[in-house]
Structures are given as C-alpha cells and as structure tokens.
Amino acid sequence: MDAYIDFSQPMLWLSAASIVFNPTFWNTAARSEYHNKTITKLFGGNSRYGCYALAITIFTLGIIRDSIYERALRTQPTHPLLTGPLSSALAIALFASGNILVLSSMWALGITGTYLGDYFGILMDEMVTGFPFNVTDAPMYYGSTMSFLGSALWLGKPAGVLLTALVWVVYKIALSFEDPFTAGIYRKRDEEQKKVGPQGGQTAPKGGKTGPKEIARRINWVIFGEERGIIGQLLFFRALQEKRSLIFQMPAAAVWAAIVIGLFFVVIALDNMGFFSSKNHFPVDGRTVVITGGSQGMGRGLGRLLAQKGANVVLVARNQEKLDKAKEYVASAAKDPSRQRFHTISADVTLPEENTRLLDEVTAWNGGNPPDIVWANAGSSQPMLYLHASIDTLRSQMDINYWAAAYLSHATLALWTKPQTQQKSNTTSTPPSNLPRHFIITSSSLCFVGLAGYATYAPAKAALRSLADSLRSELNLYNGARHHDASSAPPTDIQIHLVAPGTITSPGLEQEEKTKHPVTRILEEGDPKQTEDEVALAAVRALEKGYYLITTQFLGAAMRASSLNGSPRNNWFVDTVFSWVTSVVWLFVGPDMEGKVFKYGKVNGVKAV
Ligand SMILES: NC(=O)C1=CN([C@@H]2O[C@H](COP(=O)(O)OP(=O)(O)OC[C@H]3O[C@@H](n4cnc5c(N)ncnc54)[C@H](OP(=O)(O)O)[C@@H]3O)[C@@H](O)[C@H]2O)C=CC1
Ligand SMILES: CCCCCCCCCCCCCCCC(=O)[C@@H](N)CO
Structure with a gap:
C-alpha cells in the first residue's frame, strides 16, 4: 500500500480535513444566515455585503484548500500507471473542462448566485437553464471535482485520486442538503408571489441570443473586472501559473490530444453561448x-x-x-x-x-x-x-x-x-x-x-x-x-x-x-x-x-x-x-x-x- 499512498504524511490528513471542512462551513454559515440573519447582522443589516463577505471567505478557503492539496500530493509517491502520456492528456482535459464548468457557472450566476445568495434572500429572478446548466445541475461541484482529479493525474499521484473521491463524496452530501433547501426557498417565493398577484406566470429563462453587442459587453466585463470578471481572471491565471512549467515536459502526442480535447470543450461552450451564429435562423414574430x-x-x-x-x-x-x-x-x-x-x-x-x-x-x-x-x-x-x-x-x-x-x-x-x-x-x-x-x-x-x-x-x-x-x-x-x-x-x-x-x-x-x-x-x-x-x-x-x-x-x-x-x-x-x-x-x-x-x-x- 505504501507504494501508492503514504498515510503517514500529516499533509494528507490536513488536506482531507480541509476538503471536508469547506462545504460544511459554508452550509452551516448559510443556514444560520437563513434562519437568524447572522451574517447580515454582522454587516449592519446589508445582506448584499454579507453575501460578498461570505463569497470572499469561501473563495479564500478554497484557495487554501487547493494549496494544501497540492502540497500534500508533492509528498506522496508517484505511480507509473498514472504518469503516461494518456494520463497527462486526460489530466489536461479534465482540468480544462472542469474549469470551463466552474467559470461558466460563475459567469451565469454572478457572485450572489454562486455564493449562496439565496440564503440571504437575494434570489435570482429567472432560472438559468443555458450552459453549463444544460450539462449538469451542479457545474460548480462537478467542475471542481474534475479539476481535483485532473491535478492528481497530472502529478501521477494515487493519493490525489483518493482525495478526489473524498471531494466527490463530500460534495454529494452537500448537494443532498443544499438542493432541497434551495428548492424550498424558491417554492416559498413563488407561493408568495402568487398570493401577491399574477405576475404573468413563469418568466422566460435567462440566456437566449448572444449578438455581437452582448459579446462585446461580456468581454468588457471580463477585462474591466466587474464582479464576475475578477473571479474568472483570478481562477484563470492561477490555473495557468500552476500548469505552465509542466506543459513543456509533455510528449507531443499528449499535447495534441490535450489540445483537441480542450478545444472541443471550448467550442462547445462558445457554441452554447451562441458565438458561431448570432443570426436568428428561426424568426417567428408575426408568423x-x-x-x-x-x-x-x-x-x-x-x-x-x-x-x-x-x-x-x-x-x-x-x-x-x-x-x-x-x-x-x-x-x-x-x-x-x-x-x-x-x-x-x-x-x-x-x-x-x-x-x-x-x-x-x-x-x-x-x-x-x-x-x-x-x-x-x-x-x-x-x-x-x-x-x-x-x-x-x-x-x-x-x-x-x-x-x-x-x-x-x-x-x-x-x-x-x-x-x-x-x-x-x-x-x-x-x-x-x-x-x-x-x-x-x-x-x-x-x-x-x-x-x-x-x-x-x-x-x-x-x-x-x-x-x-x-x-x-x-x-x-x-x-x-x-x-x-x-x-x-x-x-x-x-x-x-x-x-x-x-x-x-x-x-x-x-x-x-x-x-x-x-x-x-x-x-x-x-x-x-x-x-x-x-x-x-x-x-x-x-x-x-x-x-x-x-x-x-x-x-x-x-x-x-x-x-x-x-x-x-x-x-x-x-x-x-x-x-x-x-x-x-x-x-x-x-x-x-x-x-x-x-x-x-x-x-x-x-x-x-
Ligand atoms: N413523453 C416523452 O417522454 C417523449 C415524447 N416524445 C414525442 O414528443 C411528442 C410529444 O409528446 P408528449 O409531450 O409526451 O405529448 P403527449 O403524449 O402528452 O400528448 C400528445 C398530444 O398529441 C395529441 N394527439 C394524440 N393522438 C392524436 C391524433 N391521432 N390526432 C391528433 N392529435 C393527437 C394529443 O391530444 P388528443 O389526445 O386530444 O388528440 C396531445 O395533444 C410525441 O411525438 C412523442 O412521441 C419524444 C421523446 C420522449
Ligand atoms: C454514447 C451514447 C450512450 C448512449 C446510452 C443510451 C442510453 C439510452 C437512454 C434512452 C432514453 C430513452 C428516451 C425515451 C424517450 C421516448 O421517446 C419515450 N419516453 C416515448 O415513449
């Protein structure tokens, strides 16, 4: 067993602890906010500031957890099964698609949507049904799990695969708490709205056409760093920094495989955002x-x-x-x-x-x-x-x-x-x-x-x-x-x-x-x-x-x-x-x-x- 995972390393246990701690922390914090307005009270009654503060905390905890994970892996044995070109290509693909899921989810939801704004009473007006939510219900969680696995494969560490399994289990448990809870919050809102009076039924889901103007607006957003852009850039540059040195050691075939698979996900994401065809090929107005x-x-x-x-x-x-x-x-x-x-x-x-x-x-x-x-x-x-x-x-x-x-x-x-x-x-x-x-x-x-x-x-x-x-x-x-x-x-x-x-x-x-x-x-x-x-x-x-x-x-x-x-x-x-x-x-x-x-x-x- 020691050839695969070295359980005597304290970093391994610290990493496992931080993996379990994070979702437990944010669920406890958010529920206490929902029931007692704890965080809002801390911020003088401003729920938006409260939510931003929680977002910063969760984000920081995430970075700490990721760096503990990386350090833990460095002290772990490498296994030849996980070090071939195939493994590296898979690592890149997992890392790329995981990050696309995470980033596009943040993009679609914004800060308050991503960081449990629902619990603060900051509800989204409309359900987001476009990418990445048409791929999975929990793109954040699955995307993050994929990135963990990607890193494990990249470094060739069986211990990383084990820790990823832990991440997955912890997220599954978190989801089983969060999903019904959030559904309940929205159900309550809908019932209240019904009582207040008809608002024209359901609102059309968000998303839709992405014309050149919309694209320009989004690029602007990323470059000038309005709320979603800042986080996107942070994550992106961090990912780049971590991976840059290693790309040079890869065999050419693995690089090509990774490029094709990475491109595949990028093109899917762009296609879903309507990049390849801004013209509406199915106009129905008046028809x-x-x-x-x-x-x-x-x-x-x-x-x-x-x-x-x-x-x-x-x-x-x-x-x-x-x-x-x-x-x-x-x-x-x-x-x-x-x-x-x-x-x-x-x-x-x-x-x-x-x-x-x-x-x-x-x-x-x-x-x-x-x-x-x-x-x-x-x-x-x-x-x-x-x-x-x-x-x-x-x-x-x-x-x-x-x-x-x-x-x-x-x-x-x-x-x-x-x-x-x-x-x-x-x-x-x-x-x-x-x-x-x-x-x-x-x-x-x-x-x-x-x-x-x-x-x-x-x-x-x-x-x-x-x-x-x-x-x-x-x-x-x-x-x-x-x-x-x-x-x-x-x-x-x-x-x-x-x-x-x-x-x-x-x-x-x-x-x-x-x-x-x-x-x-x-x-x-x-x-x-x-x-x-x-x-x-x-x-x-x-x-x-x-x-x-x-x-x-x-x-x-x-x-x-x-x-x-x-x-x-x-x-x-x-x-x-x-x-x-x-x-x-x-x-x-x-x-x-x-x-x-x-x-x-x-x-x-x-x-x-
Ligand atoms: N439900 C599913 O899981 C899937 C369904 N589909 C397909 O999607 C389409 C819609 O399915 P679904 O949403 O389930 O619809 P439903 O089976 O719930 O409804 C069928 C509709 O077709 C009408 N209809 C049935 N027979 C006739 C007929 N002989 N002449 C005129 N109208 C008729 C029915 O009205 P009335 O009985 O009054 O005539 C009703 O409006 C179907 O083609 C189905 O095969 C495809 C994949 C999955
Ligand atoms: C790489 C590809 C893997 C493919 C796996 C195949 C899994 C099968 C899923 C079957 C789905 C059936 C939907 C039925 C819809 C329908 O038309 C009826 N409900 C109407 O009667």
Whole structure:
C-alpha cells in the first residue's frame, strides 16, 4: 500500500480535513444566515455585503484548500500507471473542462448566485437553464471535482485520486442538503408571489441570443473586472501559473490530444453561448405556426414559447375541450395580445384527409396564406415487449408516430412548393415573408438507439429521421429552382428539421408508464427528464441557431453524435470529435446495456406468449 499512498504524511490528513471542512462551513454559515440573519447582522443589516463577505471567505478557503492539496500530493509517491502520456492528456482535459464548468457557472450566476445568495434572500429572478446548466445541475461541484482529479493525474499521484473521491463524496452530501433547501426557498417565493398577484406566470429563462453587442459587453466585463470578471481572471491565471512549467515536459502526442480535447470543450461552450451564429435562423414574430399534438405536453410548451416570441399559433389535437384550455394557456403568454391570433382545430392526424383539411382551414384563417411553420409533433407511445403487442398495436403505433407526420409533410410541402403566382403573397406576416418556411418533425432520441420494450414505437421514430434526411436532400431541388425561374418556383426557401427529445414529463409519459416493461425502465433510468417548457426551449434555441438534427439534452446529444451518418452537422468540429468520443464510449455502454437485459432475463425469466 505504501507504494501508492503514504498515510503517514500529516499533509494528507490536513488536506482531507480541509476538503471536508469547506462545504460544511459554508452550509452551516448559510443556514444560520437563513434562519437568524447572522451574517447580515454582522454587516449592519446589508445582506448584499454579507453575501460578498461570505463569497470572499469561501473563495479564500478554497484557495487554501487547493494549496494544501497540492502540497500534500508533492509528498506522496508517484505511480507509473498514472504518469503516461494518456494520463497527462486526460489530466489536461479534465482540468480544462472542469474549469470551463466552474467559470461558466460563475459567469451565469454572478457572485450572489454562486455564493449562496439565496440564503440571504437575494434570489435570482429567472432560472438559468443555458450552459453549463444544460450539462449538469451542479457545474460548480462537478467542475471542481474534475479539476481535483485532473491535478492528481497530472502529478501521477494515487493519493490525489483518493482525495478526489473524498471531494466527490463530500460534495454529494452537500448537494443532498443544499438542493432541497434551495428548492424550498424558491417554492416559498413563488407561493408568495402568487398570493401577491399574477405576475404573468413563469418568466422566460435567462440566456437566449448572444449578438455581437452582448459579446462585446461580456468581454468588457471580463477585462474591466466587474464582479464576475475578477473571479474568472483570478481562477484563470492561477490555473495557468500552476500548469505552465509542466506543459513543456509533455510528449507531443499528449499535447495534441490535450489540445483537441480542450478545444472541443471550448467550442462547445462558445457554441452554447451562441458565438458561431448570432443570426436568428428561426424568426417567428408575426408568423403563423401550426403545432399538432398541441393540447398538452411538448406541443403545448412549444405553443406557449412561440406565443411569447410573437407568433400566431394554431393548436391541433382530437379532444376539443383540452384544446380550448390549451389555447387559453398559450394565448395568455402572447408577446403582443392585440396583434397575435390563436386558433384550434380538432383533427385526427392519423387520417390523410384530415391533414389536408386542417391546412386548408389554417390557410383560410390566415387570410389565404399558408402557415409559415408547421410542426408535426403529435405522437403517442405504447412501450411493451414486442411479442406482447398485437399486430393492431404495431400498425396503430406506426399510424400516429410515422404516418401522421408523413401525411402532414406531404400536404404541407405540396402547398409550399406551389409557384409564387398560385400563392397569395404573405401580407399578414411581418417581416415580409420571403423568410424560409420550416417543417419540423418531433421524433425521439430512440431514433438513434434501440432499446428492449420500444420495438412498438422506436421504428416509427427512426423512420421519421430517414424521412427528414431524404426530404432535406430533395428540398434542395425546390430551393435551387428558385434561382432558375422565380415565377414558377416556390416563393420561399423550405427547411426541414428533426427534433429528438429524451424523456419528457408529459401526460403522455404517465400513460406510457402503464404498459412499459420493467427492463425498459432499467435501460432508460439514466435519461434526464425534461418538462414541456424545458424541452420546448431547448428545441427552439437549436432552431434559432439554424440546426437541422436537434436533441434537447446531453445524453440525447451523445446518442445523436454516435449515429450522425450523413446528416448535416450542427457544428462540424464538435460533431466530429464528439462522434469519435462516443464510438469509444459505446464499447463500454453497449455491452453494459446488453448485460442488463440479459441479467433481467436470468433473474426473472420471461413468459412465452
Ligand atoms: N413523453 C416523452 O417522454 C417523449 C415524447 N416524445 C414525442 O414528443 C411528442 C410529444 O409528446 P408528449 O409531450 O409526451 O405529448 P403527449 O403524449 O402528452 O400528448 C400528445 C398530444 O398529441 C395529441 N394527439 C394524440 N393522438 C392524436 C391524433 N391521432 N390526432 C391528433 N392529435 C393527437 C394529443 O391530444 P388528443 O389526445 O386530444 O388528440 C396531445 O395533444 C410525441 O411525438 C412523442 O412521441 C419524444 C421523446 C420522449
Ligand atoms: C454514447 C451514447 C450512450 C448512449 C446510452 C443510451 C442510453 C439510452 C437512454 C434512452 C432514453 C430513452 C428516451 C425515451 C424517450 C421516448 O421517446 C419515450 N419516453 C416515448 O415513449
């Protein structure tokens, strides 16, 4: 054991103590502030000063802890297993991505948001849902853990790996205290706000477009060191100082690997901040959108979000009562209620003629203009073992999950590709509509990966992906023809998109849980759950960036990256490197998933039909 870790070194124990002490300290301090206003009282009743003081204290304690950690490691044995070029490359990657998580989290939350401002009654107005919070709920904690592990690998010290494990456990415990507590604080605030009077419902999450002005403002912020900038610079320079001398000792291959992986995370972060495309590729203000399956779940979330962005919205589903309620809910979010219009159509989209009828009805309602955006979102899942499903079920699953979207695309594209002369000019739309029209299909992340228990459903979703890929290729013909003879060609470009969400906490999910086999639950256990609003926001943000094949959370993105095939890339660099990474990840995840199903059969057996 002594070859790995030297437990006789006092620094090791001091480091462990400081690792345990820090989160314990800030949780105790913050709770005492929350209950008795202890820190605020110390600062003459000014809670903001109190919070800044706590921030400085926590930050200083962090630096002390980090330097004790480093000193502790220097007195520890090095192990050859941890000193190769691979280990160094991994160290850099962990350190880089850990720091990106920490810095971007601070950037997004500010000082009071980062350093427990909630406990001081300084609440954030809006939930931050963009990067890095779309990657993990606790980027600070995970980022810091990654940096610890990075340092351990860099120095090649098994003791560092052990201390990192301690960091991780301590953070996990801290999170299990903090998360419910903060959730409680915000719940209380929301209840109080409700009592005071309606504030227009939920506020839209923060983030959104990052135009050149916003970028300039942020750079300014960093250089001139307003609150977030100062901390960012401190951390950045400290990281540089520590690592500079060591880079020169690295073998070239490790340097290159580290650069590629580091760049990968930088590009992801920049992409998430909207650096690569400041133009909005999906303007909806003043335009007319049709959403099938719009009466609940993701469709309703989309309706609400697009109403907030100024669209006229038509919701389609079968049940008229639910449609009426949803319309009221969506309309109440309108950006400009005096101008925006809302409508519902009851239709069964599994019937081809209903799809043509609904488009005719929308066109009439829209002053003779076809809708600008059509979203084939209706769908319904009956997961169960394949052999437990009747042939009728297999067919009806295909009807609602594949054919409904196929019929709607067929009818919509027929309308949109009519020559200019046969389409009324889009007089109701502002800005004037030679803007592209969009046909969007809701598929599922299951279009990328097959899972036991989804053979009733996933094939339809995979077929949708193939439909979108094929139509995307074919639509180039029409978009090209607009440059041949404008008068006989469609009046606008036509774009198609496929959105592949993961698990959504919708009424549909409650329904599918009734037939789902337990083994399916095991396989999809790790899939993050998104609300209808979260999934709608993620999808629309990606559309605004001009993406074609869209996922809404990180696991979905990984599944997508591992099955890109010939589909157009969103960001060629990220997509390419990510697909390499996933092809390695699958070597481990694949057998693990196969094994889980096998083991379920081994333990429980399975009945023949
Ligand atoms: N929930 C999940 O975990 C996931 C869902 N998806 C997909 O996302 C989409 C939305 O799902 P979700 O948010 O769960 O929605 P829900 O299942 O909660 O709602 C489905 C909507 O579609 C409508 N609908 C169902 N059948 C028809 C029909 N034959 N004709 C017209 N409208 C119909 C329903 O209204 P009515 O019954 O009144 O017709 C309702 O508005 C679906 O395509 C689904 O496959 C993808 C990944 C995960
Ligand atoms: C490198 C890549 C690793 C990939 C691991 C794969 C893990 C599988 C997660 C499965 C998620 C399933 C979501 C289902 C959504 C859905 O459509 C249904 N709820 C509707 O019925």
